Amino acid sequence: MDSQSIHPDLEPIAFLLGRWEGAGVGGYPTIESFRFGQEIVFEHNGKPFLSYQSKTWLLDDEGAMVRPLATESGHWRSLPERQVEVLLSHPTGIVEIYVGEVVFHKIELQTDVVARTATAKEYTAGRRLYGLVNGNLMYAYDMAAVGRPLTSHLSAELKKVG
Numbered sequence: 653m654d655s656q657s658i659h660p661d662l663e664p665i666a667f668l669l670g671r672w673e674g675a676g677v678g679g680y681p682t683i684e685s686f687r688f689g690q691e692i693v694f695e696h697n698g699k700p701f702l703s704y705q706s707k708t709w710l711l712d713d714e715g716a717m718v719r720p721l722a723t724e725s726g727h728w729r730s731l732p733e734r735q736v737e738v739l740l741s742h743p744t745g746i747v748e749i750y751v752g753e754v755v756f757h758k759i760e761l762q763t764d765v766v767a768r769t770a771t772a773k774e775y776t777a778g779r780r781l782y783g784l785v786n787g788n789l790m791y792a793y794d795m796a797a798v799g800r801p802l803t804s805h806l807s808a809e810l811k812k813v814g
Contacts (some may be wrong), residue, residue: 676808
């Protein structure tokens with residue numbers, strides 16, 4: 653749909669719309685650091701939410717794709733007074749509900765609810781920061797998992813490609 657048909661409630665987060673691609677770095681106290689590629693797509697259908705899909709893949713030292721990594725999908729809902737709710741689902745057996753706030757082109761989120769299947773790895777909380785910087789989508793993601801408190805896990809810079 654074109655930008656004129658975006659639901660008015662989405663105005664604070666409309667800057668996310670489109671397809672974004674780029675690269676980032678990841679790590680955690682329990683794993684080795686790594687480089688990854690990523691594609692994120694934010695779409696809408698005229699209703700008051702954005703559909704969201706993210707795919708990542710491991711990169712080698714030359715920047716070539718090695719293998720798929722994580723994927724997640726969900727919906728972003730803009731609320732009154734620049735509040736936002738994000739619902740995410742992971743094929744590894746984890747679902748998350750984030751709540752947060754939009755300030756200009758910056759979105760700060762933290763988990764309100766995390767649910768896991770019996771076979772999912774231990775994951776208890778997340779915090780995400782998204783921002784539009786010089787036209788690029790940048791983000792940082794902290795997670796609490798495997799008995800560790802919120803700790804830096806991922807960061808990336810993505811360029812709008814569609």
